[in-house]
Amino acid sequence: MSLVAGVDIGGTNIECALVDDDHDVGDRAKTRTPTEGPAAVIDAVVDLIGGLDEAPSAVGVGIPGPVNDGVVSRPPNLALWPEEVELAARLRDAVGVPVEVGNDANVGALGEWVAGAGRGSRFMLGVWMGTGVGGGLVLDGRPYTGAFGGAGEFGHMIVHHGGAQCGCGRRGCIEAYAGRAAMERTAEMSHRSGRATSLFEIRDDEGKQRLTSKVWARALDDGDGLATQLYREAIEAVAVGVGSVINLLDLDRVVIGGGLAEKLGDQLADDIAEAAAPWTMVPSDDHAHLVAERGADPGIIGAAALGRAAMLLS
Protein backbone atom coordinates (compact mmCIF):
# COMPACT_ATOMS: atom_id res chain seq x y z
CA MET A 1 0.00 0.00 0.00
CA SER A 2 1.48 3.31 -1.10
CA LEU A 3 0.17 6.64 0.11
CA VAL A 4 -0.09 9.63 -2.20
CA ALA A 5 -0.76 13.22 -1.11
CA GLY A 6 -3.72 14.87 -2.86
CA VAL A 7 -3.55 18.67 -2.71
CA ASP A 8 -6.48 20.94 -3.54
CA ILE A 9 -5.34 24.56 -3.96
CA GLY A 10 -8.31 26.92 -3.82
CA GLY A 11 -8.64 30.68 -3.85
CA THR A 12 -9.26 30.66 -0.08
CA ASN A 13 -7.75 27.46 1.35
CA ILE A 14 -5.27 24.76 0.49
CA GLU A 15 -6.38 21.29 1.55
CA CYS A 16 -4.14 18.26 1.59
CA ALA A 17 -4.62 14.61 2.51
CA LEU A 18 -3.05 11.18 2.25
CA VAL A 19 -4.93 8.90 -0.15
CA ASP A 20 -4.39 5.14 -0.38
CA ASP A 21 -4.60 2.68 -3.29
CA ASP A 22 -8.35 2.31 -2.75
CA HIS A 23 -8.84 6.10 -3.02
CA ASP A 24 -9.66 6.25 0.71
CA VAL A 25 -8.70 9.54 2.36
CA GLY A 26 -6.59 9.41 5.52
CA ASP A 27 -4.73 12.08 7.48
CA ARG A 28 -5.52 15.58 6.28
CA ALA A 29 -4.38 19.17 6.77
CA LYS A 30 -5.55 22.62 5.71
CA THR A 31 -4.23 26.18 5.60
CA ARG A 32 -5.20 29.58 4.20
CA THR A 33 -3.97 30.15 0.66
CA PRO A 34 -1.04 32.60 0.81
CA THR A 35 -1.51 35.79 -1.18
CA GLU A 36 2.19 36.52 -1.79
CA GLY A 37 2.50 34.58 -5.06
CA PRO A 38 3.66 31.15 -6.22
CA ALA A 39 6.73 30.76 -3.97
CA ALA A 40 4.57 31.24 -0.86
CA VAL A 41 1.95 28.83 -2.22
CA ILE A 42 4.64 26.22 -2.90
CA ASP A 43 6.06 26.69 0.62
CA ALA A 44 2.59 26.27 2.11
CA VAL A 45 2.02 23.04 0.17
CA VAL A 46 5.41 21.68 1.23
CA ASP A 47 4.63 22.52 4.88
CA LEU A 48 1.22 20.82 4.68
CA ILE A 49 2.76 17.68 3.17
CA GLY A 50 5.56 17.70 5.75
CA GLY A 51 2.98 17.76 8.54
CA LEU A 52 1.10 14.66 7.36
CA ASP A 53 1.29 11.35 9.30
CA GLU A 54 3.48 9.73 6.68
CA ALA A 55 5.69 10.90 3.84
CA PRO A 56 3.79 10.33 0.55
CA SER A 57 5.28 8.39 -2.37
CA ALA A 58 3.96 10.99 -4.82
CA VAL A 59 1.97 14.25 -4.85
CA GLY A 60 -0.95 15.33 -7.04
CA VAL A 61 -2.26 18.88 -7.12
CA GLY A 62 -5.45 20.51 -8.34
CA ILE A 63 -5.34 24.27 -8.94
CA PRO A 64 -7.97 26.71 -10.29
CA GLY A 65 -6.42 27.69 -13.60
CA PRO A 66 -5.29 26.29 -16.95
CA VAL A 67 -2.56 23.67 -16.53
CA ASN A 68 -0.45 22.50 -19.45
CA ASP A 69 2.19 19.87 -18.78
CA GLY A 70 2.68 20.98 -15.17
CA VAL A 71 2.80 24.69 -16.04
CA VAL A 72 0.07 26.85 -14.48
CA SER A 73 -1.02 29.99 -16.37
CA ARG A 74 -3.08 32.91 -15.13
CA PRO A 75 -5.08 31.32 -12.28
CA PRO A 76 -7.69 34.08 -11.85
CA ASN A 77 -8.24 33.56 -8.09
CA LEU A 78 -4.61 33.31 -6.97
CA ALA A 79 -2.82 36.54 -6.13
CA LEU A 80 0.42 37.76 -7.70
CA TRP A 81 0.70 34.84 -10.08
CA PRO A 82 2.83 35.63 -13.15
CA GLU A 83 1.98 34.45 -16.66
CA GLU A 84 3.38 30.92 -16.34
CA VAL A 85 4.72 28.97 -13.35
CA GLU A 86 6.33 25.53 -13.62
CA LEU A 87 4.46 24.35 -10.56
CA ALA A 88 4.97 20.60 -11.04
CA ALA A 89 8.74 20.93 -11.55
CA ARG A 90 9.19 23.34 -8.62
CA LEU A 91 7.15 21.17 -6.26
CA ARG A 92 9.04 18.09 -7.42
CA ASP A 93 12.32 19.81 -6.53
CA ALA A 94 10.93 20.74 -3.12
CA VAL A 95 9.40 17.39 -2.09
CA GLY A 96 11.66 14.94 -3.90
CA VAL A 97 8.88 12.63 -5.15
CA PRO A 98 6.90 12.56 -8.42
CA VAL A 99 4.41 15.45 -8.71
CA GLU A 100 1.59 16.01 -11.18
CA VAL A 101 -0.64 19.09 -11.43
CA GLY A 102 -4.09 19.47 -12.98
CA ASN A 103 -6.89 22.00 -13.24
CA ASP A 104 -9.15 21.72 -10.18
CA ALA A 105 -12.40 21.07 -12.07
CA ASN A 106 -10.74 18.45 -14.27
CA VAL A 107 -9.14 16.87 -11.20
CA GLY A 108 -12.52 16.81 -9.40
CA ALA A 109 -14.09 15.01 -12.36
CA LEU A 110 -11.18 12.56 -12.25
CA GLY A 111 -11.85 11.95 -8.53
CA GLU A 112 -15.50 11.13 -9.15
CA TRP A 113 -14.48 8.98 -12.11
CA VAL A 114 -11.97 6.83 -10.24
CA ALA A 115 -13.82 6.63 -6.95
CA GLY A 116 -17.28 8.18 -7.08
CA ALA A 117 -20.38 8.57 -9.21
CA GLY A 118 -18.34 8.31 -12.42
CA ARG A 119 -17.03 4.80 -11.81
CA GLY A 120 -17.46 2.61 -14.90
CA SER A 121 -18.19 5.51 -17.23
CA ARG A 122 -16.02 6.06 -20.32
CA PHE A 123 -17.60 9.33 -21.49
CA MET A 124 -18.32 11.56 -18.53
CA LEU A 125 -18.94 15.24 -17.88
CA GLY A 126 -18.46 16.48 -14.33
CA VAL A 127 -20.27 19.75 -13.54
CA TRP A 128 -19.24 21.67 -10.41
CA MET A 129 -21.85 24.10 -9.15
CA GLY A 130 -20.12 26.41 -6.71
CA THR A 131 -19.32 30.15 -6.66
CA GLY A 132 -18.81 29.65 -10.37
CA VAL A 133 -19.65 26.69 -12.57
CA GLY A 134 -16.77 24.41 -13.56
CA GLY A 135 -16.49 21.28 -15.63
CA GLY A 136 -14.25 18.32 -16.25
CA LEU A 137 -14.33 15.59 -18.87
CA VAL A 138 -13.38 11.96 -19.23
CA LEU A 139 -13.57 10.99 -22.92
CA ASP A 140 -12.96 7.57 -24.43
CA GLY A 141 -11.91 6.29 -21.02
CA ARG A 142 -9.23 8.93 -20.41
CA PRO A 143 -9.15 12.26 -18.56
CA TYR A 144 -9.48 14.99 -21.18
CA THR A 145 -7.61 18.28 -20.83
CA GLY A 146 -7.53 19.62 -24.42
CA ALA A 147 -4.82 20.99 -26.66
CA PHE A 148 -3.34 23.39 -24.09
CA GLY A 149 -4.72 22.12 -20.78
CA GLY A 150 -7.61 24.58 -20.79
CA ALA A 151 -10.53 22.20 -21.42
CA GLY A 152 -13.59 21.89 -19.22
CA GLU A 153 -14.94 25.45 -19.12
CA PHE A 154 -18.52 24.19 -19.12
CA GLY A 155 -19.62 27.26 -17.14
CA HIS A 156 -18.58 29.52 -20.01
CA MET A 157 -20.50 27.79 -22.72
CA ILE A 158 -23.11 30.22 -24.08
CA VAL A 159 -26.71 29.05 -23.69
CA HIS A 160 -28.45 32.38 -24.16
CA HIS A 161 -26.91 34.72 -26.72
CA GLY A 162 -27.38 38.27 -25.44
CA GLY A 163 -28.62 36.96 -22.08
CA ALA A 164 -27.51 37.58 -18.49
CA GLN A 165 -24.22 39.30 -17.72
CA CYS A 166 -21.50 36.87 -16.60
CA GLY A 167 -18.60 37.67 -14.28
CA CYS A 168 -16.26 36.80 -17.19
CA GLY A 169 -17.50 39.83 -19.13
CA ARG A 170 -19.54 37.86 -21.66
CA ARG A 171 -23.32 37.46 -21.75
CA GLY A 172 -25.39 34.31 -21.60
CA CYS A 173 -22.82 31.92 -20.08
CA ILE A 174 -24.19 29.04 -17.97
CA GLU A 175 -22.33 30.52 -14.98
CA ALA A 176 -24.31 33.77 -15.34
CA TYR A 177 -27.42 31.79 -14.33
CA ALA A 178 -26.07 28.90 -12.26
CA GLY A 179 -23.00 30.22 -10.44
CA ARG A 180 -23.71 31.05 -6.80
CA ALA A 181 -22.07 34.48 -7.14
CA ALA A 182 -24.32 35.34 -10.10
CA MET A 183 -27.40 33.93 -8.35
CA GLU A 184 -26.62 36.08 -5.29
CA ARG A 185 -26.20 39.22 -7.42
CA THR A 186 -29.57 38.58 -9.10
CA ALA A 187 -31.25 37.87 -5.74
CA GLU A 188 -29.85 41.10 -4.27
CA MET A 189 -31.08 43.16 -7.20
CA SER A 190 -34.57 41.63 -7.01
CA HIS A 191 -34.70 42.08 -3.24
CA ARG A 192 -33.57 45.70 -3.45
CA SER A 193 -36.26 46.40 -6.03
CA GLY A 194 -38.86 45.17 -3.55
CA ARG A 195 -39.24 41.44 -4.20
CA ALA A 196 -40.01 39.54 -0.97
CA THR A 197 -37.64 36.70 -0.12
CA SER A 198 -36.43 34.88 2.97
CA LEU A 199 -32.95 34.35 1.47
CA PHE A 200 -31.27 37.19 3.35
CA GLU A 201 -32.95 36.43 6.69
CA ILE A 202 -31.81 32.82 6.38
CA ARG A 203 -28.31 34.07 5.55
CA ASP A 204 -28.26 36.19 8.72
CA ASP A 205 -29.82 33.36 10.76
CA GLU A 206 -27.01 31.06 9.57
CA GLY A 207 -24.46 33.70 10.55
CA LYS A 208 -23.12 33.87 6.97
CA GLN A 209 -21.84 36.78 4.89
CA ARG A 210 -23.04 35.25 1.64
CA LEU A 211 -25.85 33.15 0.20
CA THR A 212 -24.14 29.81 0.74
CA SER A 213 -25.43 26.52 -0.66
CA LYS A 214 -26.95 25.80 2.75
CA VAL A 215 -28.83 29.13 2.63
CA TRP A 216 -30.21 28.30 -0.82
CA ALA A 217 -31.16 24.79 0.30
CA ARG A 218 -33.10 26.15 3.32
CA ALA A 219 -34.90 28.80 1.24
CA LEU A 220 -35.87 26.19 -1.36
CA ASP A 221 -37.09 23.92 1.42
CA ASP A 222 -39.22 26.81 2.73
CA GLY A 223 -40.75 27.27 -0.73
CA ASP A 224 -39.33 30.81 -1.05
CA GLY A 225 -40.60 32.21 -4.38
CA LEU A 226 -37.49 34.10 -5.50
CA ALA A 227 -35.13 31.30 -4.45
CA THR A 228 -37.27 28.78 -6.33
CA GLN A 229 -37.34 30.96 -9.46
CA LEU A 230 -33.57 31.50 -9.48
CA TYR A 231 -32.95 27.79 -8.77
CA ARG A 232 -35.19 26.87 -11.73
CA GLU A 233 -33.29 29.30 -13.98
CA ALA A 234 -29.99 27.82 -12.79
CA ILE A 235 -31.20 24.27 -13.45
CA GLU A 236 -32.47 25.25 -16.89
CA ALA A 237 -29.14 26.88 -17.87
CA VAL A 238 -27.15 23.85 -16.72
CA ALA A 239 -29.64 21.52 -18.44
CA VAL A 240 -29.44 23.36 -21.77
CA GLY A 241 -25.64 23.17 -21.52
CA VAL A 242 -25.70 19.49 -20.59
CA GLY A 243 -28.04 18.80 -23.51
CA SER A 244 -25.71 20.65 -25.89
CA VAL A 245 -22.67 18.76 -24.59
CA ILE A 246 -24.46 15.40 -24.91
CA ASN A 247 -25.45 16.28 -28.49
CA LEU A 248 -21.84 17.16 -29.27
CA LEU A 249 -20.01 14.45 -27.30
CA ASP A 250 -22.51 11.57 -26.86
CA LEU A 251 -21.74 10.97 -23.17
CA ASP A 252 -22.79 8.03 -21.01
CA ARG A 253 -22.68 9.88 -17.68
CA VAL A 254 -23.14 13.36 -16.19
CA VAL A 255 -21.99 13.87 -12.60
CA ILE A 256 -23.16 16.98 -10.75
CA GLY A 257 -21.04 18.13 -7.82
CA GLY A 258 -20.15 21.21 -5.77
CA GLY A 259 -21.73 22.85 -2.76
CA LEU A 260 -25.29 22.82 -4.07
CA ALA A 261 -25.00 19.10 -4.90
CA GLU A 262 -23.78 18.37 -1.37
CA LYS A 263 -26.80 20.14 0.12
CA LEU A 264 -29.53 19.02 -2.30
CA GLY A 265 -28.26 15.54 -3.17
CA ASP A 266 -30.02 13.39 -5.75
CA GLN A 267 -32.78 15.96 -6.17
CA LEU A 268 -30.35 18.27 -7.99
CA ALA A 269 -29.22 15.60 -10.45
CA ASP A 270 -32.83 14.51 -11.00
CA ASP A 271 -33.96 18.10 -11.65
CA ILE A 272 -31.14 18.60 -14.17
CA ALA A 273 -31.86 15.26 -15.87
CA GLU A 274 -35.53 16.14 -16.26
CA ALA A 275 -34.76 19.63 -17.59
CA ALA A 276 -32.05 18.34 -19.96
CA ALA A 277 -34.16 15.61 -21.58
CA PRO A 278 -35.99 17.93 -24.03
CA TRP A 279 -32.64 19.33 -25.20
CA THR A 280 -30.91 16.03 -25.96
CA MET A 281 -31.21 14.20 -29.27
CA VAL A 282 -30.26 10.75 -27.96
CA PRO A 283 -32.60 8.68 -25.79
CA SER A 284 -32.15 9.55 -22.12
CA ASP A 285 -31.48 5.92 -21.15
CA ASP A 286 -28.18 6.27 -23.04
CA HIS A 287 -26.83 8.44 -20.23
CA ALA A 288 -27.30 8.82 -16.49
CA HIS A 289 -27.29 11.97 -14.39
CA LEU A 290 -25.87 11.33 -10.93
CA VAL A 291 -24.90 13.51 -8.03
CA ALA A 292 -21.23 13.42 -6.96
CA GLU A 293 -20.54 10.87 -4.21
CA ARG A 294 -17.33 12.09 -2.66
CA GLY A 295 -18.64 15.29 -1.11
CA ALA A 296 -15.87 17.87 -0.80
CA ASP A 297 -13.14 15.30 -1.52
CA PRO A 298 -13.19 14.57 -5.27
CA GLY A 299 -10.53 17.27 -5.76
CA ILE A 300 -8.19 15.61 -3.28
CA ILE A 301 -8.94 12.09 -4.56
CA GLY A 302 -8.53 13.14 -8.20
CA ALA A 303 -5.31 15.01 -7.42
CA ALA A 304 -3.97 11.93 -5.66
CA ALA A 305 -4.93 9.81 -8.69
CA LEU A 306 -2.89 12.20 -10.88
CA GLY A 307 0.04 11.91 -8.47
CA ARG A 308 -0.25 8.12 -8.44
CA ALA A 309 -0.19 8.04 -12.25
CA ALA A 310 2.93 10.23 -12.22
CA MET A 311 4.54 7.82 -9.75
CA LEU A 312 3.71 4.80 -11.89
CA LEU A 313 5.04 6.50 -15.02
CA SER A 314 8.20 7.88 -13.41
Added chain:
Amino acid sequence: MSLVAGVDIGGTNIECALVDDDHDVGDRAKTRTPTEGPAAVIDAVVDLIGGLDEAPSAVGVGIPGPVNDGVVSRPPNLALWPEEVELAARLRDAVGVPVEVGNDANVGALGEWVAGAGRGSRFMLGVWMGTGVGGGLVLDGRPYTGAFGGAGEFGHMIVHHGGAQCGCGRRGCIEAYAGRAAMERTAEMSHRSGRATSLFEIRDDEGKQRLTSKVWARALDDGDGLATQLYREAIEAVAVGVGSVINLLDLDRVVIGGGLAEKLGDQLADDIAEAAAPWTMVPSDDHAHLVAERGADPGIIGAAALGRAAMLLS
Protein backbone atom coordinates in the same frame (compact mmCIF):
# COMPACT_ATOMS: atom_id res chain seq x y z
CA MET B 1 -0.28 1.11 -53.61
CA SER B 2 -3.66 -0.19 -52.47
CA LEU B 3 -6.94 1.39 -53.55
CA VAL B 4 -9.85 1.76 -51.14
CA ALA B 5 -13.41 2.70 -52.09
CA GLY B 6 -14.83 5.69 -50.24
CA VAL B 7 -18.63 5.78 -50.30
CA ASP B 8 -20.68 8.83 -49.33
CA ILE B 9 -24.36 7.90 -48.83
CA GLY B 10 -26.52 11.02 -48.84
CA GLY B 11 -30.25 11.60 -48.68
CA THR B 12 -30.28 12.33 -52.44
CA ASN B 13 -27.23 10.67 -54.00
CA ILE B 14 -24.67 7.99 -53.27
CA GLU B 15 -21.16 8.90 -54.40
CA CYS B 16 -18.30 6.47 -54.58
CA ALA B 17 -14.64 6.74 -55.60
CA LEU B 18 -11.33 4.95 -55.47
CA VAL B 19 -8.86 6.61 -53.08
CA ASP B 20 -5.15 5.83 -52.97
CA ASP B 21 -2.58 5.78 -50.12
CA ASP B 22 -1.99 9.51 -50.56
CA HIS B 23 -5.73 10.25 -50.19
CA ASP B 24 -5.93 11.17 -53.87
CA VAL B 25 -9.30 10.48 -55.46
CA GLY B 26 -9.38 8.43 -58.69
CA ASP B 27 -12.23 6.84 -60.62
CA ARG B 28 -15.65 7.83 -59.31
CA ALA B 29 -19.31 6.92 -59.74
CA LYS B 30 -22.64 8.29 -58.55
CA THR B 31 -26.28 7.20 -58.39
CA ARG B 32 -29.58 8.33 -56.87
CA THR B 33 -30.12 7.03 -53.34
CA PRO B 34 -32.77 4.27 -53.51
CA THR B 35 -35.88 4.89 -51.41
CA GLU B 36 -36.82 1.26 -50.87
CA GLY B 37 -34.83 0.72 -47.68
CA PRO B 38 -31.45 -0.72 -46.65
CA ALA B 39 -31.34 -3.74 -49.00
CA ALA B 40 -31.76 -1.46 -52.03
CA VAL B 41 -29.13 0.96 -50.67
CA ILE B 42 -26.68 -1.91 -50.14
CA ASP B 43 -27.33 -3.20 -53.68
CA ALA B 44 -26.72 0.28 -55.08
CA VAL B 45 -23.42 0.59 -53.20
CA VAL B 46 -22.30 -2.85 -54.40
CA ASP B 47 -23.19 -1.91 -58.00
CA LEU B 48 -21.26 1.37 -57.75
CA ILE B 49 -18.19 -0.39 -56.37
CA GLY B 50 -18.46 -3.11 -59.02
CA GLY B 51 -18.43 -0.47 -61.76
CA LEU B 52 -15.18 1.19 -60.60
CA ASP B 53 -11.96 0.85 -62.64
CA GLU B 54 -10.39 -1.52 -60.13
CA ALA B 55 -11.64 -3.72 -57.30
CA PRO B 56 -10.87 -1.99 -54.00
CA SER B 57 -8.97 -3.68 -51.15
CA ALA B 58 -11.42 -2.26 -48.61
CA VAL B 59 -14.52 -0.09 -48.43
CA GLY B 60 -15.35 2.83 -46.13
CA VAL B 61 -18.81 4.37 -45.93
CA GLY B 62 -20.20 7.62 -44.57
CA ILE B 63 -23.94 7.74 -43.87
CA PRO B 64 -26.17 10.49 -42.39
CA GLY B 65 -27.18 8.88 -39.09
CA PRO B 66 -25.76 7.59 -35.81
CA VAL B 67 -23.33 4.70 -36.38
CA ASN B 68 -22.24 2.44 -33.55
CA ASP B 69 -19.80 -0.33 -34.37
CA GLY B 70 -21.03 -0.65 -37.95
CA VAL B 71 -24.72 -0.55 -36.98
CA VAL B 72 -26.73 2.37 -38.41
CA SER B 73 -29.73 3.59 -36.40
CA ARG B 74 -32.54 5.88 -37.48
CA PRO B 75 -30.91 7.85 -40.35
CA PRO B 76 -33.51 10.65 -40.63
CA ASN B 77 -33.05 11.26 -44.38
CA LEU B 78 -33.05 7.65 -45.61
CA ALA B 79 -36.42 6.11 -46.40
CA LEU B 80 -37.81 2.90 -44.88
CA TRP B 81 -34.85 2.37 -42.60
CA PRO B 82 -35.71 0.23 -39.57
CA GLU B 83 -34.39 0.89 -36.07
CA GLU B 84 -30.98 -0.74 -36.54
CA VAL B 85 -29.19 -2.10 -39.61
CA GLU B 86 -25.86 -3.95 -39.48
CA LEU B 87 -24.62 -2.08 -42.53
CA ALA B 88 -20.90 -2.85 -42.16
CA ALA B 89 -21.47 -6.59 -41.75
CA ARG B 90 -23.97 -6.80 -44.61
CA LEU B 91 -21.74 -4.84 -46.98
CA ARG B 92 -18.74 -6.96 -45.95
CA ASP B 93 -20.68 -10.09 -46.89
CA ALA B 94 -21.62 -8.55 -50.23
CA VAL B 95 -18.20 -7.20 -51.31
CA GLY B 96 -15.85 -9.67 -49.62
CA VAL B 97 -13.34 -7.06 -48.37
CA PRO B 98 -13.06 -5.20 -45.04
CA VAL B 99 -15.78 -2.55 -44.59
CA GLU B 100 -16.10 0.24 -42.04
CA VAL B 101 -19.02 2.65 -41.64
CA GLY B 102 -19.14 6.06 -39.99
CA ASN B 103 -21.47 9.01 -39.60
CA ASP B 104 -21.14 11.34 -42.61
CA ALA B 105 -20.23 14.48 -40.65
CA ASN B 106 -17.65 12.60 -38.57
CA VAL B 107 -16.27 11.00 -41.73
CA GLY B 108 -16.05 14.40 -43.42
CA ALA B 109 -14.05 15.76 -40.48
CA LEU B 110 -11.81 12.71 -40.73
CA GLY B 111 -11.26 13.45 -44.45
CA GLU B 112 -10.19 17.02 -43.74
CA TRP B 113 -8.03 15.79 -40.87
CA VAL B 114 -6.09 13.18 -42.86
CA ALA B 115 -5.85 15.12 -46.12
CA GLY B 116 -7.16 18.67 -45.86
CA ALA B 117 -7.31 21.72 -43.63
CA GLY B 118 -7.11 19.57 -40.48
CA ARG B 119 -3.69 18.05 -41.22
CA GLY B 120 -1.41 18.26 -38.19
CA SER B 121 -4.20 19.11 -35.75
CA ARG B 122 -4.80 16.88 -32.72
CA PHE B 123 -7.92 18.65 -31.42
CA MET B 124 -10.18 19.60 -34.29
CA LEU B 125 -13.82 20.47 -34.82
CA GLY B 126 -15.18 20.17 -38.35
CA VAL B 127 -18.34 22.22 -38.99
CA TRP B 128 -20.40 21.41 -42.09
CA MET B 129 -22.67 24.22 -43.21
CA GLY B 130 -25.18 22.71 -45.63
CA THR B 131 -28.95 22.18 -45.60
CA GLY B 132 -28.40 21.51 -41.92
CA VAL B 133 -25.32 22.08 -39.77
CA GLY B 134 -23.23 19.03 -38.93
CA GLY B 135 -20.08 18.49 -36.96
CA GLY B 136 -17.25 16.05 -36.49
CA LEU B 137 -14.46 15.87 -33.94
CA VAL B 138 -10.88 14.68 -33.70
CA LEU B 139 -9.81 14.70 -30.04
CA ASP B 140 -6.41 13.82 -28.65
CA GLY B 141 -5.28 12.78 -32.13
CA ARG B 142 -8.11 10.31 -32.72
CA PRO B 143 -11.48 10.49 -34.49
CA TYR B 144 -14.11 10.92 -31.78
CA THR B 145 -17.54 9.28 -32.10
CA GLY B 146 -18.77 9.19 -28.48
CA ALA B 147 -20.27 6.52 -26.26
CA PHE B 148 -22.84 5.27 -28.81
CA GLY B 149 -21.55 6.66 -32.11
CA GLY B 150 -23.82 9.72 -31.96
CA ALA B 151 -21.23 12.43 -31.31
CA GLY B 152 -20.78 15.54 -33.42
CA GLU B 153 -24.25 17.12 -33.40
CA PHE B 154 -22.75 20.61 -33.35
CA GLY B 155 -25.79 21.97 -35.20
CA HIS B 156 -28.03 21.00 -32.29
CA MET B 157 -26.11 22.74 -29.59
CA ILE B 158 -28.31 25.46 -28.10
CA VAL B 159 -26.94 28.98 -28.43
CA HIS B 160 -30.12 30.94 -27.81
CA HIS B 161 -32.48 29.47 -25.23
CA GLY B 162 -36.02 30.23 -26.39
CA GLY B 163 -34.71 31.46 -29.76
CA ALA B 164 -35.50 30.51 -33.35
CA GLN B 165 -37.46 27.35 -34.15
CA CYS B 166 -35.26 24.51 -35.41
CA GLY B 167 -36.31 21.74 -37.80
CA CYS B 168 -35.55 19.26 -34.99
CA GLY B 169 -38.42 20.66 -32.92
CA ARG B 170 -36.24 22.48 -30.39
CA ARG B 171 -35.59 26.20 -30.20
CA GLY B 172 -32.30 28.07 -30.38
CA CYS B 173 -30.14 25.39 -32.05
CA ILE B 174 -27.23 26.61 -34.20
CA GLU B 175 -28.91 24.97 -37.19
CA ALA B 176 -32.01 27.14 -36.69
CA TYR B 177 -29.84 30.13 -37.68
CA ALA B 178 -27.11 28.66 -39.86
CA GLY B 179 -28.68 25.73 -41.72
CA ARG B 180 -29.54 26.60 -45.31
CA ALA B 181 -33.07 25.19 -44.93
CA ALA B 182 -33.71 27.41 -41.90
CA MET B 183 -32.13 30.44 -43.58
CA GLU B 184 -34.39 29.88 -46.60
CA ARG B 185 -37.51 29.63 -44.38
CA THR B 186 -36.59 32.89 -42.64
CA ALA B 187 -35.85 34.60 -45.96
CA GLU B 188 -39.22 33.48 -47.37
CA MET B 189 -41.11 34.79 -44.34
CA SER B 190 -39.33 38.15 -44.50
CA HIS B 191 -39.87 38.41 -48.24
CA ARG B 192 -43.58 37.53 -47.95
CA SER B 193 -44.00 40.19 -45.28
CA GLY B 194 -42.66 42.77 -47.72
CA ARG B 195 -38.91 42.89 -47.19
CA ALA B 196 -37.03 43.60 -50.43
CA THR B 197 -34.39 41.07 -51.44
CA SER B 198 -32.74 39.84 -54.61
CA LEU B 199 -32.42 36.28 -53.23
CA PHE B 200 -35.42 34.85 -55.08
CA GLU B 201 -34.63 36.57 -58.38
CA ILE B 202 -31.11 35.19 -58.20
CA ARG B 203 -32.57 31.75 -57.44
CA ASP B 204 -34.75 31.93 -60.55
CA ASP B 205 -31.89 33.34 -62.61
CA GLU B 206 -29.75 30.36 -61.57
CA GLY B 207 -32.60 28.04 -62.53
CA LYS B 208 -32.74 26.62 -58.99
CA GLN B 209 -35.69 25.48 -56.87
CA ARG B 210 -34.02 26.47 -53.63
CA LEU B 211 -31.68 29.09 -52.19
CA THR B 212 -28.48 27.18 -52.87
CA SER B 213 -25.07 28.20 -51.54
CA LYS B 214 -24.34 29.77 -54.91
CA VAL B 215 -27.53 31.87 -54.65
CA TRP B 216 -26.52 33.08 -51.18
CA ALA B 217 -23.00 33.83 -52.38
CA ARG B 218 -24.29 35.94 -55.30
CA ALA B 219 -26.75 37.85 -53.09
CA LEU B 220 -24.00 38.57 -50.55
CA ASP B 221 -21.74 39.70 -53.35
CA ASP B 222 -24.50 42.07 -54.55
CA GLY B 223 -24.76 43.52 -51.02
CA ASP B 224 -28.38 42.34 -50.63
CA GLY B 225 -29.62 43.60 -47.24
CA LEU B 226 -31.68 40.60 -46.16
CA ALA B 227 -29.08 38.07 -47.34
CA THR B 228 -26.38 39.99 -45.47
CA GLN B 229 -28.47 40.11 -42.29
CA LEU B 230 -29.26 36.38 -42.36
CA TYR B 231 -25.63 35.55 -43.19
CA ARG B 232 -24.48 37.63 -40.19
CA GLU B 233 -26.97 35.83 -37.93
CA ALA B 234 -25.76 32.47 -39.24
CA ILE B 235 -22.12 33.42 -38.66
CA GLU B 236 -22.92 34.65 -35.15
CA ALA B 237 -24.74 31.42 -34.22
CA VAL B 238 -21.89 29.27 -35.52
CA ALA B 239 -19.36 31.55 -33.80
CA VAL B 240 -21.11 31.37 -30.42
CA GLY B 241 -21.19 27.59 -30.77
CA VAL B 242 -17.54 27.42 -31.81
CA GLY B 243 -16.62 29.63 -28.85
CA SER B 244 -18.56 27.36 -26.49
CA VAL B 245 -16.90 24.24 -27.91
CA ILE B 246 -13.44 25.79 -27.65
CA ASN B 247 -14.16 26.74 -24.02
CA LEU B 248 -15.25 23.16 -23.31
CA LEU B 249 -12.73 21.23 -25.42
CA ASP B 250 -9.70 23.54 -25.87
CA LEU B 251 -9.24 22.85 -29.58
CA ASP B 252 -6.29 23.74 -31.79
CA ARG B 253 -8.23 23.86 -35.08
CA VAL B 254 -11.70 24.58 -36.43
CA VAL B 255 -12.39 23.58 -40.05
CA ILE B 256 -15.46 25.00 -41.78
CA GLY B 257 -16.82 23.04 -44.73
CA GLY B 258 -19.98 22.42 -46.71
CA GLY B 259 -21.61 24.19 -49.63
CA LEU B 260 -21.30 27.69 -48.24
CA ALA B 261 -17.58 27.14 -47.51
CA GLU B 262 -17.02 25.99 -51.09
CA LYS B 263 -18.64 29.15 -52.44
CA LEU B 264 -17.27 31.73 -49.98
CA GLY B 265 -13.86 30.22 -49.26
CA ASP B 266 -11.53 31.75 -46.68
CA GLN B 267 -13.90 34.66 -46.11
CA LEU B 268 -16.33 32.35 -44.30
CA ALA B 269 -13.67 30.97 -41.94
CA ASP B 270 -12.33 34.49 -41.33
CA ASP B 271 -15.82 35.83 -40.56
CA ILE B 272 -16.45 32.98 -38.10
CA ALA B 273 -13.03 33.41 -36.46
CA GLU B 274 -13.65 37.12 -35.97
CA ALA B 275 -17.14 36.56 -34.56
CA ALA B 276 -15.98 33.70 -32.29
CA ALA B 277 -13.07 35.57 -30.71
CA PRO B 278 -15.20 37.48 -28.15
CA TRP B 279 -16.80 34.20 -27.01
CA THR B 280 -13.60 32.24 -26.40
CA MET B 281 -11.65 32.32 -23.14
CA VAL B 282 -8.31 31.18 -24.56
CA PRO B 283 -6.14 33.44 -26.72
CA SER B 284 -7.12 33.17 -30.37
CA ASP B 285 -3.57 32.29 -31.47
CA ASP B 286 -4.10 28.97 -29.67
CA HIS B 287 -6.43 27.82 -32.45
CA ALA B 288 -6.87 28.41 -36.16
CA HIS B 289 -10.08 28.68 -38.17
CA LEU B 290 -9.64 27.32 -41.67
CA VAL B 291 -11.95 26.57 -44.55
CA ALA B 292 -12.13 22.95 -45.72
CA GLU B 293 -9.71 22.17 -48.56
CA ARG B 294 -11.17 19.09 -50.16
CA GLY B 295 -14.31 20.64 -51.61
CA ALA B 296 -17.08 18.07 -51.89
CA ASP B 297 -14.68 15.16 -51.31
CA PRO B 298 -13.85 15.05 -47.58
CA GLY B 299 -16.71 12.56 -47.10
CA ILE B 300 -15.27 10.20 -49.71
CA ILE B 301 -11.69 10.67 -48.49
CA GLY B 302 -12.67 10.20 -44.84
CA ALA B 303 -14.76 7.15 -45.65
CA ALA B 304 -11.81 5.66 -47.53
CA ALA B 305 -9.56 6.39 -44.54
CA LEU B 306 -12.02 4.46 -42.34
CA GLY B 307 -11.99 1.58 -44.83
CA ARG B 308 -8.19 1.64 -44.95
CA ALA B 309 -8.01 1.46 -41.16
CA ALA B 310 -10.42 -1.51 -41.22
CA MET B 311 -8.16 -3.19 -43.78
CA LEU B 312 -5.03 -2.63 -41.71
CA LEU B 313 -6.74 -3.96 -38.57
CA SER B 314 -8.38 -6.97 -40.27
